Amino acid sequence: MNSGRSIESAVTLGPDELDWTAYALKYDLMCEFIPAYQEMINTLLQKLSECNLPPNASICDLGAGTGNFITAIASKFPDVHYTHVENSPGMVAVAQQKYEKNAIKHVEVLHESAFSVDFEENSFDSIICINALYAMDPQTEVLARVKKWLKPDGKFLVIDWGRENRILDWCWYVVKNAIRTHGFRRTLSAFIEGAETIKQNRRGRKGHESGKFWRHTTQEFSDTLIEAGFNVEHLSVVYRGYSDLAICSIKE
Ligand SMILES: C[S@@+](CC[C@H](N)C(=O)[O-])C[C@H]1O[C@@H](n2cnc3c(N)ncnc32)[C@H](O)[C@@H]1O
Structure with a gap:
């Protein structure tokens, strides 16, 4: 049974490392909202x-x-x-x-x-x-x-x-497009469901800042x-x- 807990998160990750497996579960949802x-x-x-x-x-x-x-x-x-x-x-x-x-x-x-x-x-x-x-x-x-x-x-x-990941720029871009194409309710539920992608993007941003990511x-x-x-x-x-x-x- 898949407990939803990823293998990457079973080992301790630094704040600038991504948990790609946790990301994977919501990755396509995120992509759907990014034209x-x-x-x-x-x-x-x-x-x-x-x-x-x-x-x-x-x-x-x-x-x-x-x-x-x-x-x-x-x-x-x-x-x-x-x-x-x-x-x-x-x-x-x-x-x-x-x-x-x-x-x-x-x-x-x-x-x-x-x-x-x-x-x-x-x-x-x-x-x-x-x-x-x-x-x-x-x-x-x-x-x-x-x-x-x-x-x-x-x-x-x-x-x-x-480049540096400007999280607010992405959130605004996603919200703007999502409301236009999916409506407010679907956008809100997708944001709640896809909260993990925002978490992982923050980690990615730290990874670029610390030099872990190129x-x-x-x-x-x-x-x-x-x-x-x-x-x-x-x-x-x-x-x-x-x-x-x-x-x-x-x-x-
Ligand atoms: C941002 S995702 C992009 C995925 C896909 N190429 C796309 O554009 O949808 C980066 C991917 O690279 C994978 N990755 C990172 N380091 C890797 C490595 N050393 N070998 C294989 N895959 C790696 C991650 O697990 C992740 O799935």
Whole structure:
């Protein structure tokens, strides 16, 4: 029986650490109320389409969370083989249910850390990593692994949250949009139900302040990718200015 108590919270977390599994239980509720999250999915789908991947391509999602990106990509590219890498058991459980419900066949879910999972060299046509790299310290080590796992003509599509989390700005944005689309009563009940996400976002904010999470400007983000051996073919700011998007190939 699921007691609702997460595995992460069973070990003592510092105030600047996230309990990803507690977050997982309410993560999709939060996303439903953030139009910018759906916009980010649409942007990624558009960019992935422009990569002209083969129909049976292999795509790995690092820090894949509750599987929202793979689910969206699979609805457009059903023959692609997907690998979902995620180290929070709560996130993995939600993702597995979602893949079953949406009958996504070609997906392998790996409950592993980006630091311990192992793939052969040149395994993937594309690797995506959405708002997760900031939590993967040291980032240079993950980037070296990504470079090794990508095929020589593969693409790395990375979106990363790099800014201070302004909680009030997000609350106001969510409330404004939620009341417009869902009405006052539903908004209020969602806020009560989703209180855990606000708690975890506060922890995330502390993580960025303490340096546990990587805080970066767009330029620092791009410089880090270039230093790691990537060509940055596209660079833009997404997710209400909080995240950066880069499309990268491997430097020859
Ligand atoms: C903010 S969530 C983003 C989830 C998903 N990519 C999305 O955009 O909906 C960050 C995810 O990265 C995962 N994560 C953090 N460190 C990780 C690591 N070392 N290996 C694998 N996953 C990790 C967390 O558990 C969490 O699910």
